[in-house]
Amino acid sequence: MKWLRKLIFRKPLGNSIFDVKSRLIFVFSVIALTSSSLVFFSFSLYLIFNENTQLERHLRSFESIAKDHFILVKDDFSQLGPYVRAYYSEAALDKELKSLLPYEEGVVTRFRVFSEDGFMVYYAPFVESSGARVPLYLVIGSRDIEFGDDSWNILMLISFGLMAFLIAFLRFSLHRLFDGLMSPVSELCEQLTANKEEDFHVSERSIDEIKALKHHLNTYKQMKERLAKQEMMFAKYASHELKTPIAVVLGAASLQAMKDDPDFQSKQRERILIAANNMQATVEVLLSIVKQENVRDAHQLRPICSQDISLDKYYKKLNAGVQILLSVEPDTQINLPPAVFDMVLKNLLDNAIRFTEQGKIEVVVTSNRIKVIDSGCGLNEEAGTEHGLGLLIVKRLCDSYGWTFSLTENLSEGCCAELNLSC
Template sequence: MSRWSKLRLQLFGQPKVHNISQVKKRLIVTFAKIALSTSFVVFFAFSLRLILGEDYQLEVHLKSFENIATKHYELEQVPTAQLSQSVTAYFDEKYLPEYLQKELPFQENKVTQYRTYSKQGMMIYHVQFDFQGVRLPLYLTIGTRSIDFGDDSWDTLMGISMLLIIFLVVVLNFSVKRTFDELMAPVAELSKQLNSGVKGDFTVSEQGVDELKQLTRELNHYQKMRDRVAKQEMMFAKYASHELKTPIAIVLGAANLQAMKDDPEFQTKQRERILTAAGNMHATVEVLLNIVKQEDANLNQEPWLIQTSDIALADFSKKRPEAVALNLNIAKFSQLNFPPVVLNMILKNLVQNSIRFTVEGEISISIASNEITVCDSGTGLCGTNETEHGLGLLIVRRLCITYGWKFEIEDNEHQGCTARLSRTL
């Protein structure tokens, strides 16, 4: 473990694991909190509405005794009167209970609440009425808890409400869990396939969402591309090794031969072999390095006028059978952005690939400013993969991409195949 990893572990602790199971638990807990919070708000609003409704009913009930109190006073002039089990009338403020006298004066024609939520809470309705030409005060009182217009037991009502809330939370959590499982099952299946390392295409069930199916298709495409690139890299390394080993072997062999003979002519011949092999190896290294760097050489290579002397035709046909003719045709004033060493490597690979599959007939090389073709009369592609048809084709394809050309190889109509390079820029 690096020092930075240890320091981060000390500062922040173990990083959180975000697997599907834990995400599901967090989702259920979150929805449970939301459900409880929402249910509490609804329950609180419902309870408050019941309380306010009861207060309104008490006010209406208290005001309904105004006429009864005035008629009672007309029949019997007493300072106080018990009009019902819960309603008391006071015809003089001096007879009000002491704790209510401290709250005087009360607003006329309006119900005043005193300690509404207490057991000793009261409602006082103050009005005035005419008796024998005199305005007399009237105070009607009622306890805030003397009459229950709702259920007889608030505890029972609250218990039932809480049970209903718990039931709704359980049902909601069950529904969320089931929906989450159905939604994430294809993801879990795909993750299992990724971790198992099983070769082959990734698959998801048909019930999966379209975006997940698209992701699966992209994963399969990426896997195939990765396998193809890995195979091409291996072939590239094999080809590069072969291209470098051959001139090195020639240099070593010629150097050893030089020490065996002092003949000037022999020495000159071996020296020429060494220089030629070293030059070829230098050109090969330059081309391979250019491929590895993946530079857009088309942007910094000036076109040059190609001539027959620029093509090392003799080097291409060393292993050519006698029954196979090699023809070169260069269009007049043809200009290419390939450097000579790159052009010769491309043609060498294409011609040697054609020689491998041509027993008799001819191999024709045609060069123009925007197109290069190598056509043979051999066996053709024979249904094999283009990359496997010749290791050198991988180098050709890489060079074409680097210099802004398009490379394709296809069977001829009657016999053989044609490798075609066309300018794309």
């Protein structure tokens, strides 16, 4: 029992694998002792509470023997075996048994069964061959037969044997348990600490939950890398969206210094105002995404109609023979602020125009759906890369305002960019 004393008198345990193992050994030992004791006392209580039932069955089993014995000896009293007495008349009963008359027929009546002088009486009258009715009283003492005496030593051996088996099996079980559970955890901890580029891995003997943890860690790692790439793309897109109007402003300002013509000066000022307004809208959208200020008004609906959507600035970008068709459902209301809606539509149309050389571009707007359908080259690998860069901002805006975004290829030609409001 040296290991038990070490567990009791050692310093407080920490949370290392060795300390957890020591705690488990102690807990398993307590469980083994407790379960063995429960087995022992359960069987003991079962024997105690069922001893009288067994004694009653033993008494009933002498009914046929008593009847056959009476036919042979015709006596009022017989000793059937070392414990059972048979009385064949009320006169033959001793004083105490007479004082308790009458007895219920066919029932074993118990008297003071938990006392040392307790007894049971089984009244089972019968009719002999001559037709005479013979009263039969079978009597046995409550403590004459102790059914538990022969089983007590067996119970003790079973209980102590079970306890010894459980404690002996403990260390082997814990060794297997820690090999299958704690070793993979230690491996994952070392891999996390090392912060290496390769994916996390564990042995094939690991339990399914550890393998699932490894899978999720690899998924989160890939997600982290993907988000980092998306952040770079987002920064690249933001830089592009801001550089273009700034270049327009600088160019127009430089041109203003070249001519004093009022019409020329007015035209350059108009270019500067348009570029500044576009840049302001872009900055508001980008700040709304970064600061997540749009969450407060994500459920505020705003009416929109065909007159609110200006497509003039896109016509000059179209290839020859390509037309834009706009359809807005009556009484349409959406939760996208004007600046956000313009930014979304701008990205969808810019991508559709870039890949559509002939045919048409359809814009469909309803309260819960926005679709831009083009007849361009579809989703090949090269186009997919360009689409991914241009439409990253659209996905960000959709996530912020509760919309889902999908880009699918049409069955005939071209592709369909679709936004759906989540329920």
